[in-house]
Every structure is written in structure tokens, then in C-alpha cells.
Amino acid sequence: MTKEILDKKDVERAIARMAHEIIEKNKGVKSLCLVGIQRGGVHIARRLSAKLKEIEGKNIPVGSLDIALYRDDINVRKEQPVVRRTEVPCEIKNKKVVLVDDVLFTGRSIRAAMDAVMDFGRPSAIQLAVLVDRGHRELPIKADFVGKNVPTSLTETVKVQLEEDGLDDKVVIE
Amino acid sequence: MSLKSKDLVGIKELESEDIELILDTAAGFKDVLGRDIKKVPALRGMTTVNLFYEPSTRTRTSFELAAKRLSTDVINFSVSTSSVVKGETLKDTALTIQALGADFIVIRHSCSGTAHFLANNLDASVINAGDGTNEHPTQALLDLFTIREKKGRINELEIAIVGDILHSRVAKSNIYAFKKLGAKVRLIGPPTLVPDYMKEIGVDIFSDMDKGLKDVDIIMMLRIQMERQGKGFFPTTEEYFMNWGLTAERLSRAKKDAIVMHPGPMNRGVEISSDVADGRRSVILEQVTNGLAVRMAVLYLLSGVRT
Numbered sequence: 001m002t003k004e005i006l007d008k009k010d011v012e013r014a015i016a017r018m019a020h021e022i023i024e025k026n027k028g029v030k031s032l033c034l035v036g037i038q039r040g041g042v043h044i045a046r047r048l049s050a051k052l053k054e055i056e057g058k059n060i061p062v063g064s065l066d067i068a069l070y071r072d073d074i075n076v077r078k079e080q081p082v083v084r085r086t087e088v089p090c091e092i093k094n095k096k097v098v099l100v101d102d103v104l105f106t107g108r109s110i111r112a113a114m115d116a117v118m119d120f121g122r123p124s125a126i127q128l129a130v131l132v133d134r135g136h137r138e139l140p141i142k143a144d145f146v147g148k149n150v151p152t153s154l155t156e157t158v159k160v161q162l163e164e165d166g167l168d169d170k171v172v173i174e
Numbered sequence: 175m176s177l178k179s180k181d182l183v184g185i186k187e188l189e190s191e192d193i194e195l196i197l198d199t200a201a202g203f204k205d206v207l208g209r210d211i212k213k214v215p216a217l218r219g220m221t222t223v224n225l226f227y228e229p230s231t232r233t234r235t236s237f238e239l240a241a242k243r244l245s246t247d248v249i250n251f252s253v254s255t256s257s258v259v260k261g262e263t264l265k266d267t268a269l270t271i272q273a274l275g276a277d278f279i280v281i282r283h284s285c286s287g288t289a290h291f292l293a294n295n296l297d298a299s300v301i302n303a304g305d306g307t308n309e310h311p312t313q314a315l316l317d318l319f320t321i322r323e324k325k326g327r328i329n330e331l332e333i334a335i336v337g338d339i340l341h342s343r344v345a346k347s348n349i350y351a352f353k354k355l356g357a358k359v360r361l362i363g364p365p366t367l368v369p370d371y372m373k374e375i376g377v378d379i380f381s382d383m384d385k386g387l388k389d390v391d392i393i394m395m396l397r398i399q400m401e402r403q404g405k406g407f408f409p410t411t412e413e414y415f416m417n418w419g420l421t422a423e424r425l426s427r428a429k430k431d432a433i434v435m436h437p438g439p440m441n442r443g444v445e446i447s448s449d450v451a452d453g454r455r456s457v458i459l460e461q462v463t464n465g466l467a468v469r470m471a472v473l474y475l476l477s478g479v480r481t
Binding site: 066068069070071074075077078079080082083084085086115119120121 | 201203205206209210213214217219220474475477478
């Protein structure tokens, strides 16, 4: 069974609102750096950056973070996660880093991402933006900016598909 | 994606997709090596033992650093100060190290087949760092990585390997690797060191260096082991250099954008002239850097097969 929870328009609105919230919370976009968690988070981070530019007229750098080497399940999984390139286009030191992911679930990816970011320097703050928060946290982690809160059961999966991957924007639960 | 074997004993045993996976993964690790903090927590809690029965500085150091960058603990097992001098067998030594909790055993030995033997007798992942005249798989992988970085591909490249092919485990691993990835290989050297029967593995053989280097994309020089001198393979190192040493003039026979490689350690003035070794076309030091990334990739991928 598939249920659509966000369509193309909803995704666009959610990202626009999150961009406004990021500006509001940070009182502008000064010292801001967006870092998307590969792979879904990177697309969302780019869209947020474009929206921020639309509103504030400034270019906000977007990084792309691979967390494979920081995961906590490396000795548990049957296969090692694929190692991809990490690109952080700006100095992290003293920046406000907004981590961006498509779906927030257990919080373990975010823990790994925070450790990975810290290895690039000491940010003045790390904030978290996610398109969908589906609950079921296993770590004390909370998002600062949420596109949509979606209550789910553990047996369901949340799928975010985006134009960047050649599909129509939408979020579905299966 | 994952490797199929818990061990890396040779290129011969790998399929081309395994090789591609290692090279792709190494690209991610090369990134890590360019950062301020060059260490990642991926394999913390695991242990790597370097078991070297032959002298080596660069390979051992490279493995040691690769293992440390991945946060494993590293023990360098020095054969000269161990129970090996009291007569302990290789298998007993390896089992003892395994019983201490080693996850990876990196082995170098003068006997061909040592890595296979240990791989079959241990639960730990065995990585071949050179066994006799058989294979030196991580050297071939770092060479492939370097070539792919410079040329964007391996397929269809013309690659010349020059020197003592007969005794070279580096050459053997590279020949297997290049053939698997679709490159054309030619071997150049004196007939005593490049025997004619090697044609059977699908390579061209040249004893005339000038002819052999014509239009190649890659020139891979091998070290001439000094101990081979005076054993009838070639008269003197001077004469060897005259016939098979890589000079700027000889380099001009290759393609304009050809690169020069050498696994080290080099004998300047024997197989390669200093101006070529230090020249613009030489990627010899990049090979060393890439070796770290490739060895990190191998350790990381093998750790996934074991768990």
C-alpha cells in the first residue's frame, strides 16, 4: 500500500517555509553553510540554498557529506556502505552549519554526520533541517526545521523522490 | 556492493568488478587524506598486524598508516626479534597472532603462495603485501588507481612494463590487472628477464626498448635488483642502463602525454635516469600517496566481508 503524503507543490512550500525559518532563527544568512547528507539530503540542501538566495540575495555554500566512515553499524552490517566523496566548499570553523537530510528517523545518521562535520573544524553551531520527520528516534536528536511531521509505524518506509533523480517530486509511505 | 573473499591474496582471484569497487572506494579515501584531520573512525576496535618476513619500508609504512587512518590498532611484528628465530613455523606464528585478536594480517614473505596458505588457515583477513615472485596486489591496485586518475580509464591503453619481469611480483599483479580491465600490455627487457613463453598470457614482448616504447600511454619501470647482477641475467648495471634504462630521449618515443611510473625503490642510473624520475611526466610520488588511499579501501572493504 502506498500513500502520498507530500506532492510537488507541498514539497516546494515546505522548502520555502524552512528557508524562511532558517533566516528567522539565524537573523539572516551570515556565516551560514548548508551541508547535505548524501544522497537525498544534498538535493534538499541545494534547493534550500536557492530559496535562501531568492529571499536574501546571497549565495549560501552547499556541502555534500558522506557519512559511511562514521556510521555506528559498521561492524554489524553484512556489507560495507559505499564510500563516496565528501565535498565541503567552505571553512567549517566558526560557521553555523545547517545539516540537511531528507528523512529523519532513528537519528543515527545525524549523529554520524555531526561527528563528520566536527572533523572539518569547530562550527559555532550545528542545526538540523529535514524534509520529513517520521519519528522513532533512538538518540536524543531533534530537528530545528521540519518540512512535515509524519507519524509512521516501524514496518513502513518513507520514500522521498525528487526531480534531481529524474522523478516527480513527492513523498510517499509504503 | 562488497568483495567476495575475506582475503586479498592476488589480483588473479579478483573479478574486474571487485577491482572497480576497490578503486571507487579508494577515491573516497583519497578525499579523506586531503583533509586537516586525516583519520576516520570507521574501523575502530579492530586490529591490524603487519607480519613482514622480508625487509620493506614503504609498503609496511603505507599499510601501517592506512590502518591507523581507519582507527584500527596496529602491531608491527618484527620477525628478527620474534620467536621465528627460535624456529616457530609460519602457521604457528600466524595462529598466535590471530589468537591475540588480529582482524587483519598483512603478510610479506619470500615464498610464493604464503598468503594463500595463511588465508586458508586463518579466520582473520589476510592481505598479501608481496609473496615471493607471485603477486603484490595492492601495488597493482595503486598503479591502476593512479592511471585511472591520470587517464580517466584503463581500457584500451597501451602499457609498457620494463625490466625484470621474471622475478617481479609487481609486474605479475599488474599484468593480471591490466588484462582484466582491457588494457594492452607489452613487456620490455633482456630475454633473460623477459622470457618468450610469457607471450602465452596475451602480451607483446620486446627486447628493443626504442621499439617497445613506441606510442605507449604508460611506462612502468621496474627495479633492477642489484643481487641479480653477476648471475648471468645481464652483464653490468651500466650496460643494462645503456639498453633498457629510461632516459629523456627514450621517453620521447612514447605518446606525448605518456606517464612514467615506478613502484620504488628506484635505482637511479640503472633503470631510470634522474631527469626522468624527477621530471614532469613522472607520477612516482603520486603513486605512493595513492597507495595509502588504496590500502585504506582494501582494509575497509575486507572488514565488511568478515562481519
